[in-house]
Amino acid sequence: MPIPEPPDVSYWDASPALRELLSAKLNRADLDWAAPQLAAMGDAAARTVAPLAAIADRESPRLVTHDPRGNRVDRIDYHPSYREMQRLAYGSGMVGMKYDETTLAAHPAAVQLTGFALGYLFAMAEMGLYCPVCMTDGVARILTLHGGRERFGATIDRLASTRLESLWTGAMFLTEKTGGSDVGANETIARRDASGGWSLTGTKWFCSNVDAGAILATARPEGGAAGTKGLRTWLILREQAQGLTIDRIKEKLGVRSMPTGEVMLDSVPAEEVGDFHSIAEMLNLSRLYNSVAAIAVMGRAILEARHYIERRRAFGKPVIEHALARETLLDAEAEQLGALYLTFETVELLGKADRGDERAARERRFLTPVVKAVTGKLAVPVASECMELIGGNAYIEESPLPRLLRDAQVLPIWEGTTNILALDALRAAKKDAGHLVTLERIAKVLPGEAMALEDAFSTIDERQARGWMDNFARALEIALLREAGDDVAAERLQRRPLGLVPGAFV
C-alpha cells in the first residue's frame, strides 16, 4: 500500500506510558476502578470522537442573534457532532466524579488522576471541547471552595451532571479589550441595584464556551481599588442573565469546534463569590487542563507519525528504518514522555493539596505555571515535527495533523502566555518557596543541576526567568523519568535543550 491507512487503535492501548504511570500512582483498588473507564474512553476517543472532531471543526458553531420575530435570542447553534462529543465527554464523569460524594469517599486519591487521564484520552481526539470541560470543572470547583453546597449546591449539581439534559457547562469571562495578561486594568463595573443585589456592566473580549449556563466573571465594585486588588469574582447564571448580549463569535485559527464570543454586559444580575483569588484558582486549574491538552495533542501527533512511518516506504525500506527519521521520532517521543510525567506529577499534587497536604499545595502552586508554560510551548513544534515526519499527506486537511497544529497554537497563549507564566513561577518561588520542595527531589538524581538552579535563583532577574524555568522543568522531567526507571528517555532528554528547536525557548 503506497499510502498507509490511518491507525485504528484505542488511545488507551496506544498509551503504555500513561498506563505505567497510573499503575505507579494508584493503589490496586483505585486502579481496578479507573482502568475499565479509561479503556472505554480510549476506545470511544479513537473510534467515535476522532471522526466527530474532524466534522465539528469544519462545521463550526454559529451565533443566532434573533428569532424569526426579531427578538434578541443570542443562541449558539452547534452541529450534532459536537453534541455527541459533549455526551461522551461529560457522560464519562471526567468532571462529575470530582463532585460526587460517593466516588470521593471511595477513591479520594484517584479522582483527580482518573478525571485528567480520561481527559487526556479524550483530548487526543478533540481539544476544542476540552476547553469547556475545563471551565465546567473550574466553575464547579470555585463554587465548592467558596460557598460550597450550602450556597451553590443546585448549580454545582448542574455542572457535575453526566447527562446533557441536566448539564450546565461553565465559562470564565476575564479578558477585556484593555487587558488579557493585565486583568487588573479591566473596566467592568459591579453595581448594587435597588433590591440590594448586584449587577455587572462592561464588555468581555474573549469568552470561550460563550453560551455556558454558569459563568464566573471579574468586575470591580464601583469606586473599588485599582488593579486586581479591587476586582471581585461573580457568578452569572445564564438563565437569569438578562442584559447579556453576544456581539460576535470569533473566527479562530484553531479550536474551531467551540465558540469564543465577544460579550456585552448591561446590568446583568450576578452573585458575589469572592475576591480576585477565587478566579485565580480557576486559572490555576485551567493551566493544568492546558498541560493535559498539550500532552494529548503531542501524544496524538506522535501516534499518527509513528504509525505512518512504520508503514510508509522510501528508498527501499520503511521510513522508520532510516536512522535520521527514527531519531527524530524518538526525540519527539521523549519530549512527550517528559511532558506527560511533568503534567501528571502536577495532577497528583493537586489531589494531595486538596486532601490537606500543605507541602504539596506549595509545590503545586509553583509547578502549575512552569508545567503549563513548557508543555504548551512544546506542543507546537512537536505537532509540526510529526506533520513533517509524515510529509505532504499530513499537510492535507483529510489528515488530523493540520487541525492538531492549529489547535496546538492556542496552548502557549491562553491561560497566560509563556512570559507571563515564567514571571508567575518566579513570584510563586519568591513568595512561598514551592520550588525548594521540587529541588530536593531533583537533587537526588541531578545534584549538580539542583545546586545550579538554586544558585541561579538567588540572583535571578526578570530577563532570565524563562531560561531558568525551562532548565528547572527539564531537570524535573529527567528526575521523574529516572524515578520511574525510564533511563533511555531520561538520557535522551539530558542530551537535548528543552524543545525541539535548539535555543528556541531561551
Ligand SMILES: Cc1cc2nc3c(=O)[nH]c(=O)nc-3n(C[C@H](O)[C@H](O)[C@H](O)COP(=O)(O)OP(=O)(O)OC[C@H]3O[C@@H](n4cnc5c(N)ncnc54)[C@H](O)[C@@H]3O)c2cc1C
Ligand atoms: C481562542 C482564545 C480563547 C480565549 N478564551 C478566553 C476566555 O474564555 N476567557 C478569558 O477571560 N480569556 C480568554 N482568552 C484570552 C486569553 O487568556 C488572552 O489572550 C491571554 O491571556 C493574553 O492576553 P492578551 O491577548 O490580552 O495579550 P496581552 O496581555 O496584551 O499581551 C501581549 C503580549 O505582551 C506580553 N506581556 C504582557 N505583559 C508582560 C510582562 N509583564 N512581561 C513580559 N511580557 C508581557 C504577553 O506575553 C504577550 O506576548 C482567549 C484567547 C484565545 C486566543
